[in-house]
Amino acid sequence: MDTSQVVEALAALAQPTRLAVYRLLVVAGPEGVAAGQLAEKLNVSPATLSFHFKTLSHAGLIESRQDGRFVYYSANFEVMNGMVGYLTENCCGGNANECKTPGKQC
Amino acid sequence: MDTSQVVEALAALAQPTRLAVYRLLVVAGPEGVAAGQLAEKLNVSPATLSFHFKTLSHAGLIESRQDGRFVYYSANFEVMNGMVGYLTENCCGGNANECKTPGKQC
DNA sequence: CAATCATTTTAACAGTTGTTTAATAGTCAA
């Protein structure tokens, strides 16, 4: 994963509505949630939400699948895991005992 | 950690120069790096960098300490760990075997 | 104290982002 991909993913999540969308999709798992359901749950206009879906999709953080009239969105965990790895790479110069906390990256 | 703190931290990292600064500080560990050294290493004007330090500091991602004429910046891992936890909270509705990969959050 | 070095602040400007409204594009059922 390269710098510009990571910046794009971070920027995509750095907005309240998109962060809320992503978290709902993380909880929902592979099945995903329909666009309209998310719009209702989050009290956001469909047009605004569609704009945000595009940003998240382009960053690779979510995927979509059409089912009848509905479009289901779901989270793609790989990109987020890549992002986290990028942030913590070579933490404390590789000197693990200097900064690692159990169960944490650093 | 609440939503607005997480959004602030993500936004702080969602910029090439700030992401590069943060990663250098992650590698450097608790000792930190002087402002001027970072400016030189990243080929960024001190004024621009100072602006970015403020954004990262305000998000709680970095800390500063004055030593003589120099100001040393260092990474604060807690905020990033909190951010990662927030993103992966209740992943796949808690159904671990549905999405967990060894060594990953999800 | 005056000069110098390291860093921060300010003001100005171009570029980007998020929301709204209205129009458009697919999908389905009668």
Next chain:
DNA sequence: TTGACTATTAAACAACTGTTAAAATGATTG
């Protein structure tokens, strides 16, 4: 094929972000 439903696109506008150059602050040395 018409009409209803779900979702996306486009244009316009206010608000926010990042960079630059110049001035200002704070710390150190002679």
